[in-house]
Amino acid sequence: MRPETHYQLYADYYRSSGSSSRRRMAWSVLRRHHAGFNYLVAMRVCRDFAHRQGILPRLVLWLVEENLRRVQLKYTTEIPWQAEFGAGLLLPHPCGIVIHPGVRAGKNCTILQDVTIGNNLYQDRNRVAVIGDNVTISAGARIIGPVTIGDNVTVGANAVVTRDIEPGCIVAGVPARVIARKAPVLINCEYLPFPDYLAWRSRQVASTD
Incomplete structure (x- = not known):
């Protein structure tokens, strides 16, 4: 690989x-x-x-x-597999999740159960969400259409997102609106950056030769 x-x-x-x-x-x-x-x-x-x-x-x-x-x-x-997600994607409960193949998301995305990220039937069917880094999408949330979700956003449970979301906030409701401005709660994100990982992996391979 x-x-x-x-x-x-x-x-x-x-x-x-x-x-x-x-x-x-x-x-x-x-x-x-x-x-x-x-x-x-x-x-x-x-x-x-x-x-x-x-x-x-x-x-x-x-x-x-x-x-x-x-x-x-x-x-x-x-x-x-056509959907593009950065490193550190977490699916704590991978049940009932439906995602459009055109979705793009950054690193450390967390997606809980029953989440849907899809298109808007009244707009271009191939234009869907672009999601930033460190975004948590809670259970039952819906992200519909060509919206942009900024970094460090938490989408609350059962929220319906139909508009762009600015970075660094929590949104909830139908339609979703900003209810707080807080940093997201992220778990196990202390892994190595890509260059350091390559160096670490090369040392591991060398030690087994």
């Missing part, structure tokens, strides 16, 4: 477990300790192979897409 994909999985697992151990990560996937992370493995691997050229990668992509569909049915969640 590409170094970027390795890093995303490292950050995703750290947010799920608080651990950076690659051995524990592999064991977690085998034993299905973290359902949300297991889903992300299937999604990230699909996206990784979609960026490769050649007959063999295309064949592998078909196989891993089949696996992603199986996981989608298992968890009743539809987060397609």
Whole structure:
């Protein structure tokens, strides 16, 4: 896999477990300790192979897409690999989540159960949300149409977002409005930045040679 994909999985697992151990990560996937992370493995691997050229990668992509569909049915969640999420995506309860393939989000996004991020049928069906860093989307929230959500935003439970949200606030209600200006509550975000991760990983590989 590409170094970027390795890093995303490292950050995703750290947010799920608080651990950076690659051995524990592999064991977690085998034993299905973290359902949300297991889903992300299937999604990230699909996206990784979609960026490769050649007959063999295309064949592998078909196989891993089949696996992603199986996981989608298992968890009743539809987060397609085409949706772009930065490192550190956390799905504490991956049930009932539906996300449009055109969604773009930054790092440390947290998505709880029954969240929908989709298009507006009365607007361009391919224009959907752009979400910043450190955004938490609480249970049952709906984000509809081509809205922009700034960094460090918390979307309250069952909120319906139809307009842009400025950074650094909490929104709630139908339609969603700003109810407070507070920093988000984030867990397990102390993982390494990408350059430091590459250096750490190269030292690990060298130590096993």
